[in-house]
Amino acid sequence: MAGIPVGTQVEDTTVPLVRPDESVTETSLSELVEEKPVLLCFYTADFSPDCTDEWCSFRDFDWFAAGHDVQVVGSSKSGVGMHHRFIDRYDLSFPLFADTDLELAETFDVVYRTFGVSKRSRRSCFLLDSDLTVRYRWLGQHWIDPTRDTPPLSEVYEGVTEALEIENPETFGF
Numbered sequence: 001m002a003g004i005p006v007g008t009q010v011e012d013t014t015v016p017l018v019r020p021d022e023s024v025t026e027t028s029l030s031e032l033v034e035e036k037p038v039l040l041c042f043y044t045a046d047f048s049p050d051c052t053d054e055w056c057s058f059r060d061f062d063w064f065a066a067g068h069d070v071q072v073v074g075s076s077k078s079g080v081g082m083h084h085r086f087i088d089r090y091d092l093s094f095p096l097f098a099d100t101d102l103e104l105a106e107t108f109d110v111v112y113r114t115f116g117v118s119k120r121s122r123r124s125c126f127l128l129d130s131d132l133t134v135r136y137r138w139l140g141q142h143w144i145d146p147t148r149d150t151p152p153l154s155e156v157y158e159g160v161t162e163a164l165e166i167e168n169p170e171t172f173g174f
Contacts, residue, residue: 003139013107016098018083038128042121046078046086135163
C-alpha cells in the first residue's frame with residue numbers, strides 16, 4: 001500500500017468513466033492524457049461525508065474546476081449509477097471512474113483493506129503526463145484508516161503547478 005512513486009510510468013488501464021453529461025464510456029488512461037495532464041484522485045466511495053467534502057472542495061477550488069492546465073478525474077469503488085447520482089447531487093464538473101473491481105487502484109498500488117476487511121482505494125492523487133508518467137503524488141497518511149485523509153488542495157495545487165512548470169500559478173483560482 002505504498003502508492004507508486006513519482007517518475008513511474010503506469011500501465012494503461014481501461015475502466016468505465018462517468019462524465020458530468022451523464023455519458024459512460026470505457027476509457028483508458030492514455031485517452032485521458034492525450035488532451036492534457038490528468039490529476040487522478042482516488043477516494044473511498046460516493047456519498048461518504050469525507051468524500052463529499054473532498055469533491056465539493058475540488059469543485060469550489062476554481063483552479064481545478066477551470067481545468068485549463070490539468071483535468072481532474074476521480075476514481076472509487078462506487079458503480080456507474082452511484083456516480084451519476086453523486087455528480088448530479090453535488091453539481092460536479094469532473095468525470096469519475098467506476099473502479100468497482102479496483103483494477104485502476106491496483107495499478108497505482110493504493111488498494112487498502114478497511115480494518116482488514118473491505119477493500120477500497122486509499123485516498124491519493126497522482127498527476128499523469130502524456131506518457132502516463134507520474135509527475136506528482138499525494139498519499140493519505142491517516143494512522144488507522146488512510147482512506148479518511150482529505151487532500152490538502154493548496155499542497156496539491158502547488159505540487160501540480162511545480163510539476164507542470166506553470167508560470168504565474170497565482171493567477172489561477174485565487
